[in-house]
Amino acid sequence: MAGKQKKALTYTLPEEFHVFGFSRDLLAWYDGQKRDLPWRINRDPYRIWVSEIMLQQTRVETVKPYYQNFMEKFPTVEALADAPEEEVLKAWEGLGYYSRARNLQSAAREVKTRYGGVVPDKPDEIATLKGIGPYTAGAILSIAYEKPEPAVDGNVMRVFSRLLLMTDDIAKPATRIKVEHLVRQVIPEGRAGDFNQALMELGALVCVPRTPQCLTCPVFDYCLARREGVQEELPVKGKAKPPRPVNLQVAVVRRGDRVLMNRRPEQGLLAGMWQFPMVETDADTPSVKQQTLLDGLSSRFGQDAEVLEPLMEVQHTFSHLHWNMEVWLCDWIDGGELPSDARFVTLEEISSLALPVAHQKIVEKLKSDR
DNA sequence: AAGCCGGGGTT
């Protein structure tokens, strides 16, 4: 067990970095320039929590309307814990990364039962809640409870890369650990929440990815990258793999004024969301594509249909996938009992289901055609 | 360590 050496001691700040002046100047700037955001009206841990989950990999301006709506529908931990999962998913529709919504509700139920409805303020306890990782734990603990914990997100990684002229690959988990150690040494007494938010605010407004606005930066004097003129070369980040193409045949099966929809599995991509039935195929002729689709409808749902005409093509890109969807208008012919994860619904009923954006595009087309 | 998991804004 002697193989692991303690690395924390190697994460020391440069001698020329003036911690006190930096914290003072950054906080002064934050006090004057911070944005007026809906989750900053108080320090209710639940409100902070919901905001931090929504803000994971999601821009502030995107989150705002979702946050307002979500807090109206689920104003407390208990309200969220007691809500039907489908309602939570619907409130999350379009926001992406839907496991965030499921984990948030699961964790709310945990907080209600295990912690009496009070979001825990201990690092060990809050870190066990679903959907709360190192960043979110630090954010809630510092912002809501003023605990001196780091909250290192993409903004903070970028700011520290430039500030301390770090050339570590910020895509690697080890780099986040390193930055957490550094931030921990810089958090000012009694202002952990504001300090963490100030670092993120700086990254969002001034120390932006492409062309940092160094001339208006409140901590210009402390920035080692700017001193060397290499601020635009940082941070270093490994390239992501391009999305993998997936070819899909999609069926809009009409039966009177209703269409066939099915619910996706509880796990995996777009878990639990509703969609038009579709099958993956690399077939390259229209007849084979159509037959593959009709065979799928028959075997998967026990419904017989015929293809009337091609309706539209939809392309949709995810982080790791690129969907090429060919949508066919079909007429229902015959069928038996549907499985429990499939239903014929009216266009009005569709609006109460949570749909991926790719399938919302099809709904819009159907509405415009009728 | 690498892959999976959405959708949209910026440059």
Place this chain on the structure above:
DNA sequence: AACCCAGGCTT
């Protein structure tokens, strides 16, 4: 078109 966003979970 490429990059990135107040990341976390699974393998």
